[in-house]
Amino acid sequence: MASPHTHKRRTLLIRLSVAIAAVLALALLILILALTVFKARHPVISVNSIAVSDLNFAVDVARLRLHFNVSLDTNITVRNPNRVGFKYANSSALLRFRGDDVGEVPIPAGEIGARDTRNLDLTLALMTDRLIFDSDFYREAITGTLHFETFIRMAGKVRVVFDFHVVSYTSCDLEIHLSTRMVFNQTCRYKVKL
Structure with a gap:
């Protein structure tokens, strides 16, 4: 049986992983938009x-x-x-x-x-x-x-x-x-x- 301390650590690790994945997904979305839809064009x-x-x-x-x-x-x-x-x-x-x-x-x-x-x-x-x-x-x-x-x-x-x-x-x-x-x-x- 897992101790409460191990359970808290696992929960924290899962939340941290989800937060990092969300930040990376957002950064990737911004990069894709910057290189396609918002791509800099010359006047x-x-x-x-x-x-x-x-x-x-x-x-x-x-x-x-x-x-x-x-x-x-x-x-x-x-x-x-x-x-x-x-x-x-x-x-x-x-x-x-x-x-x-x-x-x-x-x-x-x-x-x-x-x-x-x-x-x-x-x-x-x-x-x-x-x-x-x-x-x-x-x-x-x-x-x-x-x-x-x-x-x-x-x-x-x-x-x-x-x-x-x-x-x-x-x-x-x-x-x-x-x-x-x-x-x-x-x-x-x-x-x-x-």
Whole structure:
């Protein structure tokens, strides 16, 4: 016959085993949900439109100078496909000419709610001082068509049990026809990084 002390110990051991099993089952359930239903996904940046808002182009033959200013109104949509909010850090949109940054606009830090979408209107202004000594720029300007690239990078985090850092990139190649002051042949590419 078992002593009362042994019976209490066995009961305590059974309760402890049940409690440990319940905690492990709960942790496993949370892990499965975090890796499936609540899996961290990258935000999707879509470029809706790029339009020339301001374009000044003039050739000063007497002084052998080219005056050029351009501003591009860019409308983008950032979609958060996650079931939790996406907090993004200070980001930026760049205007590039042949791989060199010639314009920039900051995108202030913010948050996009779960499965929510945010529209952002950005104005990219060309910094002409970065093109003064670029002979490729003058060659393209003479043809009447300039080739630019817009580049947008947003980095942030999604918290699903742990913080997951996500980064999304969007770049668009485009042509600006100086005579019509219009954007043509816009081709965009989207990249992500977890």
